[in-house]
Amino acid sequence: MTASSKAIEPANAAVSEEAGDLLIENDEAGKWSYWFALLFLGIYFIRPQDWVPGMAGANIIRPIMLMWSLALMMEGLQSPVRGFFRTPHDWAMLIFYAYVVWNAPSEAGAGSGMFSLVVFYYLTTQALSSWGKLLGYLRLWNWLLVTLAVFGVLQTLGLDITGGKEITDYGRGRLALGTWTCNNANALGHTVVAAIPLSYILLFWRGGVIKRFVVFPVVIAFVITCAWRTESKGSFLVGAALTVLIFVVGRPRWIQMIVLAAALTAGVGALSFLPRMDSMGSLRSEEGVQGRLMAWEKARESVEQNTTGVGWRQFQSWITVKEGMRWIVQEKSTHSSYVQIGGDLGKPGLFLWLLVLWTGLRSVLFCKVQNDEQERCRRAVLLILTAYLFSSWMINREYYTEYYLVTAMAAAMHRLMVARSLQPEPEPQDDGDESSAARSALAGLNWAPSGSEMGLWVNRGSGDFNQERRTSNLVWNRLDWKDLVMTCVATWGVLQVWDYVLRKL
Numbered sequence: 431m432t433a434s435s436k437a438i439e440p441a442n443a444a445v446s447e448e449a450g451d452l453l454i455e456n457d458e459a460g461k462w463s464y465w466f467a468l469l470f471l472g473i474y475f476i477r478p479q480d481w482v483p484g485m486a487g488a489n490i491i492r493p494i495m496l497m498w499s500l501a502l503m504m505e506g507l508q509s510p511v512r513g514f515f516r517t518p519h520d521w522a523m524l525i526f527y528a529y530v531v532w533n534a535p536s537e538a539g540a541g542s543g544m545f546s547l548v549v550f551y552y553l554t555t556q557a558l559s560s561w562g563k564l565l566g567y568l569r570l571w572n573w574l575l576v577t578l579a580v581f582g583v584l585q586t587l588g589l590d591i592t593g594g595k596e597i598t599d600y601g602r603g604r605l606a607l608g609t610w611t612c613n614n615a616n617a618l619g620h621t622v623v624a625a626i627p628l629s630y631i632l633l634f635w636r637g638g639v640i641k642r643f644v645v646f647p648v649v650i651a652f653v654i655t656c657a658w659r660t661e662s663k664g665s666f667l668v669g670a671a672l673t674v675l676i677f678v679v680g681r682p683r684w685i686q687m688i689v690l691a692a693a694l695t696a697g698v699g700a701l702s703f704l705p706r707m708d709s710m711g712s713l714r715s716e717e718g719v720q721g722r723l724m725a726w727e728k729a730r731e732s733v734e735q736n737t738t739g740v741g742w743r744q745f746q747s748w749i750t751v752k753e754g755m756r757w758i759v760q761e762k763s764t765h766s767s768y769v770q771i772g773g774d775l776g777k778p779g780l781f782l783w784l785l786v787l788w789t790g791l792r793s794v795l796f797c798k799v800q801n802d803e804q805e806r807c808r809r810a811v812l813l814i815l816t817a818y819l820f821s822s823w824m825i826n827r828e829y830y831t832e833y834y835l836v837t838a839m840a841a842a843m844h845r846l847m848v849a850r851s852l853q854p855e856p857e858p859q860d861d862g863d864e865s866s867a868a869r870s871a872l873a874g875l876n877w878a879p880s881g882s883e884m885g886l887w888v889n890r891g892s893g894d895f896n897q898e899r900r901t902s903n904l905v906w907n908r909l910d911w912k913d914l915v916m917t918c919v920a921t922w923g924v925l926q927v928w929d930y931v932l933r934k935l
Contacts, residue, residue, distance in 0.1 A: 460508030460559050466498035467557035468570055470550065474831050475574040475621075477609040481592040495546060498553055508559040509842070510849035514552050517848070518909045519789045519841035523551055523834075526782040530742050533775060540742040544829070551834040551841075558842035561803055567839065568810045572632050575625035576649050581607055582618060582656035605659035611830070616765070618656070619665030620825050624817040625653045627672040631809045636802055664824035672817055676809075723935055724749045725762040729773035730928060738776040743829065745773030767822035768924050774828075780924065783828070785917045790815055790840030792906065792913070797847050811839050823927075844905070851905045 473494065479485045507513070515521060527548045534540035558564045581591050582605050585598065593608035604615035612618040633646040657665055674693045678686050725747035732745055739745065749762045764770045772780050794812040799805045818827070818836050827833065 460502075460505045460557065462501040463498065463505055463508065463553070463557045464559075464563050464566075466494060466501055467554055467567065470494050470498065471567065471570060471835065472574060474835070475571075475578065475611065477611060480609045491546070495549060495553075498557075499549075502553065502556060507556055509556045509845050510559060511845040514556075517555075517789075517841050517844050517907060518913065519786070519793070519837055519844060520552070520555070521909060522782070522786045522789050523548060523837065526779075526786055529779060529782050530775065533738050533779065534742040535744065538742050538744060544742065547829070547831055547834050550831060551838045554835055554838035555841045555845065558839065559845075561807060561846060564807050564839065564842055564846070565803060565810075568628075568807060568814075569632055571814065572625055572628045572810075575622055575628070576652060578607065578609075578612060578618070579622040579625065579653045579656035582622070582659065583652055586655075586659055604661045605656065615660040616662045616664060616825055619660035619662030620668060620817075620821040622653050622660075623657050623665045623669035624672065624814060624821075626650060626669055627676045627813045627817075628810055629653070630676055631806060631813060635806065635809075664821070668817060668820045668824075671820055672813060675816065676813070680809075719935070721749060721751075721762040722765045723932065725764045726766070726769050726928065726932055729764055729769045730932065732773045733776060733925075736776055737778070739772070739774050739779055742774055745770065747773075763826060765824060765826060767826055767828035769928065770826055771828045772924075772928070777921065777925075781917055781921045784920045784924070785913065786833075786837055787815070787819065788913060788917050788920060789909075790837045791819075792916075793840045793844040793847070797843065797905070800850075807843060811836075811843055815840060844907075847905045848907050 470491075473479075473490065479488045479490055511517070515524065527544060530544055531541045558567055581594075584591060585594060585607070586605065590608075594606050594613070597606040597608060597613055598604065598615075601615050606613055606615050606618055612621055629646060629649045633641045633649065637646070657669060670693070674689060677689045681689070728747040728749075729745060732740060745764075747762045747764060748759050750757055750759050764773065768780070771783050775783070790811075794808050794815065797808060799808055815836050818832065822828070
C-alpha cells in the first residue's frame with residue numbers, strides 16, 4: 431500500500447476495526463475520478479448536447495459513466511472511509527432505489543432508468559475524497575450557475591448561445607434557455623438564484639479584496655439580471671429566503687432579530703416591486719395556478735387511494751378545460767417535486783425520498799468543523815441543499831441528477847468527518863478542562879445545537895473512561911430512531927402544507 435493510501439494506525443482497540451478502513455486525505459490521489467466528477471457536473475448544468483452543433487441528441491453521459499467507473503477501478507477507492515455502503519446516506523439511497531424498483535410496474539423501466547442516477551451518487555461520494563476536492567467541486571457548481579446566468583443575460587442582448595430565444599418568445603418574454611434543465615423561465619430562475627448566497631460564501635465571506643469587491647459584485651449583477659428577466663415568482667421567494675438565511679444562521683441573536691424584522695417588513699414590501707409579484711394576493715385567479723391546483727388535487731387523491739402510489743414516473747394529471755367553444759382534456763404538470771413524488775410513490779416513497787435528504791441535512795447541520803475551508807464547504811453544501819428543498823415546492827426536479835449530487839456532496843463531507851473522528855487524539859493534559867476544550871473545538875460551528883460538546887448526535891464507544899474520552903468525538907454514522915422520527919415529521923409536514931395550499935388557494 432502506498433504512502434498516500436496507508437491505513438491510519440488507531441491508538442486504541444475500540445476503533446481499530448473501523449480505522450483500518452480509513453485512508454489519509456490526499457488531493458493527488460484519485461485525481462482522474464475527481465476530474466470525471468467535475469466533467470459530469472459541467473455537462474449536467476451546461477448540457478452542450480442540447481445546443482452545440484453536431485452534438486444534438488448525442489448520448490455522452492453513458493460514456494462518461496463508463497470511463498469514470500474505469501478510472502475508479504484503476505485508482506482504487508480513495509474516499510477516506512473505504513467502501514460504498516459506509517454512511518447513513520448510502521443506505522438510505524439504496525433503500526430508496528430498492529423501493530422504487532419494487533414498486534414500479536415492469537413497463538416503467540425503473541431499474542435501468544434510475545440505476546445510472548444512483549451510480550452517479552456513489553461515484554461522486556468516492557471522488558470527493560478530501561476537503562480540497564469538495565471545495566473545488568462546490569466552486570465549479572457555483573461558476574456553472576453563474577455561466578447559465580451569463581447565457582441568459584447575453585440572450586437579452588441579442589447573443590443567443592443556447593438557442594433559447596424561441597422558448598423565451600413563446601413564454602411571452604420570460605427568459606429561458608435552450609437546455610433541458612432550464613428550458614422554461616421557472617426552471618432557469620430557480621437554478622440561478624442559488625448562486626446569490628453561494629457566491630457570498632465562496633467569494634465574499636473571508637475572501638480577498640479582488641473577490642469581495644470586484645468579482646462578487648459582477649457575479650451578483652449577472653445573476654440578479656437573469657433572475658429578474660425570468661419573472662419567476664417562486665425563484666424570487668427562494669432567493670429572498672436564501673439571502674436572509676446567510677445573514678441569520680450563525681449570527682449573534684441580536685443580529686438575527688434585526689435581520690428577521692427587516693426581512694418581514696421592508697423585505698416583504700420590496701418583493702412586491704419585482705416582476706409579476708403584484709398578483710400574489712390573487713393567485714387563484716391565474717390560469718397557470720389554477721392548473722397546478724387541479725394537478726395537486728389529483729395527486730392528493732392518488733396518495734389517499736394508492737398507499738404505495740402508482741409507480742415511478744407513472745402519475746399524470748389529466749384536466750378537463752374549456753378552450754373556446756369546446757372542452758378538451760390535457761395533461762397538467764404538478765410543478766412540485768413533493769407532490770409528484772407523492773403521486774408516484776405514495777406516502778412510503780415520499781418518506782424515503784425525504785429520508786435521503788434528511789441524512790444530508792443532519793450531516794451539515796451538526797458537523798464539527800476545524801477551519802475556514804471546512805466551514806466554507808459546510809455552509810455551501812447547506813445552502814445548495816436548502817435551495818433544493820425550497821425550490822422543490824415549485825418545480826419538478828424530483829428525479830433530476832441534482833437530487834443525487836446534492837446528497838452525494840453531503841455524504842462525502844460526512845465521510846471526511848467520520849474519518850477525522852476515528853483518528854486518535856492526544857491525551858488531554860488536564861481532565862478537568864475537557865469540556866472547555868470541546869467547546870473551543872466548536873468555535874467554528876456557529877450552528878451546533880446546545881450540548882454538542884457533550885457528545886450529542888454521536889455514537890459513543892464502550893470501555894473504560896479513558897477509552898470513552900478518546901472516542902467521544904465519533905460522529906453519527908448509522909440510521910437511528912432520530913432519523914425515522916424526523917423524517918416522519920417531515921413527511922407529515924409536507925402533507926400538511928399540501929392540504930393547506932389546496933384549502934387556502
